[in-house]
Amino acid sequence: MSGRTKMKSTFKLKNVQRALLAAGLIAATTGALASSTVSTSFQVQANVNAQCSISAVNLTFPTVDPLSSQTDGATTVTVKCTKNSAYTVGLNAGTTTGSTIAQRLMANGADLMDYNLYTDIGRTSIWGNSAGSWVSGTGAGMGTAQVLNVYGRVAAGQTNLAVGTFTEPTVTVTVTY
Structure with a gap:
């Protein structure tokens, strides 16, 4: 090999080595840049509104004997409210004409029968729809039913009751939350 060819080969080899070295540095720098990260964060939030649902079972008293003592019956009201929601x-x-919270009435035509609804089994606290006469609670979650007992009593001493079925077509149950 002549001196000139050897020098050309050495020059070309050095240029190739320099080019490879430069390419390696560029690749290393690009790799370092590609692995850099920047981060941030965000908050996730949801509000839950208070909700309640309510259902009730009809109250049917046993047969009333006008010559004996009072007649008792019971039913239930079921409340489902969002957890920790206060309710009443x-x-x-x-809807029977003349009916009041203090003295509810059922009708059989023009004949009326006295009865009432209570919050306690002893039937001493009349269940009404104002402060002091309603039932209060706290929701346990919409999937958890809270069963409230409604105690009824047909008053004794109603000796002029007509034979037949007495009804109160609509006692409205209201849940306030």
Whole structure:
């Protein structure tokens, strides 16, 4: 090999080595840049509104004997409210003409029968629809039913009751939350 060819080969080899070295540095720098990260964060939030649902079972008293003592019956009201929601449940007087919270009435035509609804099994606290006469509670979650007992009593001493079925078609149950 002549001196000139050897020098050309050495020059070309050095240029190739320099080019490879430069390419390696560029690749290393690009790799370092590609692995850099920047981060941030964000918050996730959801509000839950208070909700309640309510259902009730009809109250059917046993047969009333006008010559004996009072006649008792019971039913239930079921409340489902969002967890930790305060609520009250009230019962109105019904729709029979003359009916009040203090003295509810059922009718059989023009004949009336006295009865009432209570919050306690001893039937001493009348269940109404105002402060002091309603039932209060705290929701346990919409999937958890809270069953409230409604205690009824047909008053004794109603000796002029007509034979037949007495009804109160609509006692409205209201849940306030």
